[in-house]
Amino acid sequence: MTLASPPSSVVSTRILDRTEVARDVILLGIEAPELVEKVRPGHFAMALLPGGQAAGVALGIYEARGERCSLLFFIAGDRTRRLGALRVGEMLDIVAPLGNGFDCGGKARDIAIVAGGVGIASVLLPAQAFLARGARVRLFYGARTAERLVEAERFATEGCDLSIATDDGSRGHHGVVTELLAREPAPEAILACGPTPMLRAVSAYAQERNVPAQLSLEEAFGCGVGGCWGCVVPIIGSSAQAPSFPPSDADGSDVVHARVCVEGPVFWAHELRW
């Protein structure tokens, strides 16, 4: 993506609502009117843990409307457990908006959005953007089990066509979500967010069918603002996304390590060299 990152800041927000949408899956509504104006689909936030002592947690911004944004996350370790323990009325500082976001322009009228697990948190805003301009949005949503398949109905209500897969077959297709995608007529454009194996499969599919695909990558972050080079991904150095990158190695290769937090998190599938 070549979209410029917006100016970010530390935003002090108040927790408006907290819903455990499934076991260990938390939806936190936060009061952040100034953020709503700046957020674009695919942006993320670094949620600063109350009391510090651990790096912030990078979270996709799930909703942004009126004065409220929301963050949807799975409790997967100590840091997300601390975030999940926040209660309504408490304060949460976040650094946002961060990252380049999805490009929701273009003329495509038939969009496939592929989401795996907590990747669902980053795809509601782009789905809404495409639906708002009259495009058809098909959501291919995969999770480990039916219990982990959160917010699917929300996407249906928004107007998405739903295709569901679970690893254990407890709901929808018994298998991985990219098998469902391959079974259907090819879309004009793909957006995807989820675990790396899923993104690799989406990327392979997109290149085989010659469909432009934007992938929002998952990587362990340090700072989240471009200062530590912890969250890199190999991409071609002459890509639009990394136009000013230096040669990355002495071997003359055209592959560079771009930062997922600044040059991404959204990358064109055909520019990745992973």
Place this chain on the structure above:
Amino acid sequence: MVDPSGFDVSARIGSLVLPYPTVGLSGCYGSGAEFAPYVDLSRVGAVVLKSVTRRPRMGNPTPRIVHTPAGMLNAIGLQNPGIDWYLQHDVAKFAQTPCATIGSVAGFSVDDYAYVCERLAARSEIAAIELNISCPNVAHEGETFACDPNLTARVVRAARATTEKPIIAKLSPNVTDIGTIARAAVEAGADALAVVNTVRGMAIDIYRRKPRLGNVTGGLSGAAIRPIALLAVYEVARAVSVPIVGQGGIETASDAIEFLLAGASAVGIGTANFADPRAPMTILDGILAYMAQQNVRSLRDIVGTANAGFANSSQFEGDEG
């Protein structure tokens, strides 16, 4: 040099006087500009840039970061564009940062350090040079230059011969006697010491049954290493009389003051920026509040005061203020 609040919080690193004692650490703080939206960089003492090497480096494969209890492991692997590209494209931007910019040099031979140091130090945008002789993530079997007093001395001496600018040697905690290494660095001409780099460590994914870091091993930082780093500062302050930039898990003003009392003249802030990018501001404000409460007008008056064997009592004499 006195803060508008009336307190002198300046720190001296050789001939370089920092108006504030807080330093954004190499590899954690970009060029400083990445953090400009969240902090007032004119109230940060200095930024130490990410290390640069003779040739470009792609760095290590991912994952490069693993979060661990009270800290994190990193294994970036000195990704950098190499000194040629760096001088041509990056260095001029550093002049725009409203605080001192300290260059960081890494290498794989004594000659590498001298070569890169000479070229980088020649630039007016660079106020001082830190020699990163202690990066655990490119080392052979964990051995770095900073694990050996002779190698430490050879690197420092070679770099010293190339520049008059202050040289800071960054020491490793992964040694038996850090005082010996510190003495070797100072005898070879280091103006100051950065104490300490990360502590070697690793983490294993029990379901994949594989190390979590792409590089297998990494450097541990954050609160988990603070007592280790504090002791290292304490021991180095007894061994040598040059200024120390204390670093390793400093998150709060209280942490920073502990390092000052142990003998550090300035404090480095690294991983704490990831927990809250405003950390250098809150730490400075906390230090000023402590000084007001303790009736300390000049921060240097407390440096080393918790260290009975502090070797450093004369280092601040002179007319710099």
